[in-house]
Amino acid sequence: MLTGAASPRGIGRATADRLAGDGWAIAILDLDAEAARTAAAEIGAAHGTRAVGVGVDVSDQGSVDAAVNEVEAALPPILGLANLAGISSPTDFMAETVAGWDRVFAVYMRGTFLVTQRVLDGMIERRLGRIVSVSSISAQRGGGTYSKVAYSASKAAILGFTRALACEMGPHNITVNAVAPGPIDTDIMGGTLTEERKAQLSVEVLVPRVGTPAEVAALIAFLLGPDAGYITAATYDINGGLRAS
Numbered sequence: 001m002l003t004g005a006a007s008p009r010g011i012g013r014a015t016a017d018r019l020a021g022d023g024w025a026i027a028i029l030d031l032d033a034e035a036a037r038t039a040a041a042e043i044g045a046a047h048g049t050r051a052v053g054v055g056v057d058v059s060d061q062g063s064v065d066a067a068v069n070e071v072e073a074a075l076p077p078i079l080g081l082a083n084l085a086g087i088s089s090p091t092d093f094m095a096e097t098v099a100g101w102d103r104v105f106a107v108y109m110r111g112t113f114l115v116t117q118r119v120l121d122g123m124i125e126r127r128l129g130r131i132v133s134v135s136s137i138s139a140q141r142g143g144g145t146y147s148k149v150a151y152s153a154s155k156a157a158i159l160g161f162t163r164a165l166a167c168e169m170g171p172h173n174i175t176v177n178a179v180a181p182g183p184i185d186t187d188i189m190g191g192t193l194t195e196e197r198k199a200q201l202s203v204e205v206l207v208p209r210v211g212t213p214a215e216v217a218a219l220i221a222f223l224l225g226p227d228a229g230y231i232t233a234a235t236y237d238i239n240g241g242l243r244a245s
């Protein structure tokens, strides 16, 4: 199950495609219900796998509950969860408002908490599960993408969430990990990146380009997959070396 996986050029959609190609049944949860259903239909048709698309606001408990109920009724038990739903937040700190700050934390931190807690019930019962949440280089470096302080702080919260939850879930045979991408060629940074913006974002990247959604998808798919059972509480950097530069 993936949240935030309906936008056609996003990391979530690429991850759903990758997982479907690996034989997983796919549930796409996204704010835009119609886009979620369309993405699921396309993925199901392309890979011959079962796929459902459901509308959700990850920041709302009732909405999360209803969406996961729908997934549970339609597909086999949920083995893996990727928390990808996200919004950008390019607001300078001194212009930040309480409403803006709270919205960013509601989507990233409350959303990750709500969706993860909801699916863990079944995972704990079955003693098998994989959780992967998307943080950002912005949490580690304070920048490197487009969004500012609220985003960096909420993405840093994902890292603490991941480590602490991994401690509680290890005994249940459930792994909990994070990935921290650098700049990736999606539309979240204020629209589709122009070549000029890609070049700007790549200035300090050791592999001198922005990353592709498919590259992040491959990492998430590995962490959700059967070979990653001894990896937990980890944060995987995927940033072309930006952090080191």
Ligand code: NAP
Residues within 6 Å of the ligand: 003, 004, 005, 006, 007, 008, 009, 010, 011, 012, 029, 030, 031, 032, 056, 057, 058, 059, 083, 084, 085, 086, 087, 107, 111, 134, 135, 136, 137, 145, 180, 181, 182, 183, 184, 185, 186, 187, 188, 189
């Ligand atoms: P994206 O294509 O915009 O994907 C984000 C998706 O989340 C969109 O489909 C969006 O729907 C959805 N969403 C927003 N609010 C939601 C909510 N309350 N409930 C459910 N879904 C919601 O962007 P992306 O770049 O693939 O981002 C995926 C994740 O990677 C995000 O967490 C982002 O912060 C993270 N990330 C991205 C980069 C990068 O450079 N692209 C770098 C580091 C981390 P709408 O389009 O309808 O808003």
